[in-house]
Amino acid sequence: MTKVVIIGGGWAGSAAAISAKKAGAEVILIEKTDMLIGLGNVGGIMRNNGRFTAAAENTLLGAGELFNITDEASRHTNIDFPGHKHAALYDVAKVEPMVRRLLKKMDIEVLLQNRAVDVIKKGDNIEGIVLSDESVINGDVFIETTGSTGPMGNCLKYGNGCSMCILRCPSFGPRISISQRAGVEDILGQRGDEAYGAFSGSCKLNKESLSEEIRDELEKTGVCILPVPKEDVKLDKLDMKVCQQYALKEFAENIILLDTGHAKLMTPFYPLEKLRKIKGLENARYEDPYSGGLGNSIRYLSIAPRSNSMKVDGLNNLLCAGEKSGLFVGHTEAIVTGTLAGHNSVRLSLGIPLLELPRNLAIGDIISYANEQIDTKEGLKKRYTFAGSEYFQRMNDIGLYIIDNEKIKRKIQRIDLLDIYNEKLI
């Protein structure tokens, strides 16, 4: 039986574990912290703009499990906020245990609090992953979903220092670039000013610390928009953000809060003193990152060069997904790339052609498009998400943005890929 080892238990790694398992592999998922879904523990925005299409496509391709969970745990569905339509906001407190239970039910071996630190290589094959306790996990195929965020030294050099985010590097140790350890050089994202990396795009406020009016509005509508005092509006801040889909003027002139269990504040960081000048936020405090008044985590410092089937260039048996695989933003983007990498890990072990999704699907197109753009200087400064900015515009322009489920189904049926992720290959 093929043994697939996945490094990194975020959304991409969890999705890869599910699809590799469904294709017939024995799956081991290694995660350095004590929780799965990584940044998904503080995220929560699904189905906004083109993400609706991508989630529907992935489900029709046969991998709807994780979207079913986020739907089931949604606090709000079909809400609009500036620049965004039909979003769903999942409850960050509910989702992780649900994913963990699903993986357990599927008989996927999850090694929590196990940190990968190195690879054992023979020629261009990875034979095993070395953990921080010096034990080795061997496998046939490996999938790297370690993301591109942190660790502390990087957040300090390229940002404002460790802001104590959900990844908790000081406690669980740093992320390691597996591909780089295996001799494949990382690609680095840049921000507008050509500095490397970018700040994570949102922080979360403790909801209990907000005024009753704001809490009520968040509970009722999912969204609360508060104007920023004129002297504090900073448009240049938008440049440093990861999430270009939220880098709109409205997001600089207003405090936009979304209800994901916490109050998600759509800005990388915001000094607490200034925040507390706003009516209703007089007692506000941060929930994630804990030092959201100072900074946020730095991302996109570790991207592996890859094919459109998610295989890492230069190595025979390493695939990648999520932020590790490109300048992607978001849970949906991690899940769809993770699913493809997981499925292809089994194909790779069997020596059958890897699945490459056609460009008339949004998923296939974003994977190919991001790969083309990463080769250009300007492309390194952009982020690719179904939810906004350049890529959502492209979805609109070329007719990939579809919110009619039946229409998406007919398209997938026509190209004969319906339920392909449910095929057991071994």
Next chain:
Amino acid sequence: MPQQRLDCVDVGSEFCPCYLAETNECITCSHLQGKDFCDCHWRGICIYQEYAMNGYKSKMSRQIFNSQIVEKIRISDNCVIIKLKVTKTLARQLKEPGAYVFLRNNDMKHYFDAPMSIMDTDEQNGYIYIAYQILGSKTKMLDKASKEIIVRGPYWNGLLGKRYLKAVKNENCLVIARGIAQAPANLVIKKLLYNNNKVTFIVDRGAIEKVIITDFIKDLNSENLIIIQEDIKSDRGKSLIKNNLQTENVKLVFSGGSDVTHAYIIGLIDQKNLNPYIVATNNNEFCCGEGVCGSCSTFLKNGKSVKTCKTQINIREAIEGRIISD
């Protein structure tokens, strides 16, 4: 290819980051080696963060001070135990296995600094005990001091494989010490017993021709400590070690002695096809103790030079590239 990551013994101490960070020569942190991104041998703290928080400067240096010689016991022609008065803080800092200080006769220049393992400490009253063997110029001049001595410390890399001493609990351990290496063995035995291990201690008089450790370990938990005196190079010594390795399911072996002793003991372990953790005395020649002077540098098999006064490496790697002579 990515470099081998190395582990500096000072990480997390009040002396880290040090001058090496200021000169982009940090042993552990990739940023402080002049590289662009994180790729460290993580020891629980971010050295780069400590450096930035300290205003992009190294932290404090070790103290150098005059210490009173409280007691000087001549064990044999070439071996002496001294009791030195130090601060309680320094005694506490030197309490762990592998700790060492530099000692020098007051009348001599700094290049007479001789690295000495800590044999024992009394942190309640502020004393340290050191056993030294008179070998060369430094120790001959040191031996002339009668009232005061210059002490510089604390330093910690006197043993290789230190982290195994922390990791092993409720197991069987074999401690072998020969000659003057009885001195560092004392804190090793104490640490292992503290973690509820069963310790078989084979002590060999070696070149000092005496057992000097008896008084230091006589009050320890005798239920968990078996002491055997034997010439480890003799046939009896050899079979004693081999039998113990085989029958006791030994989890950790401490080798105290020269590199020849290390190679000999590793050889016995390998003959039995066993894989216990190995902790060994670090026999490189230290001069500054700060990773600056280069006297302690050793080359690994991959050609990389390692500053062993601060770097924890595997004992097998440490002796692999070396010409060993007694």
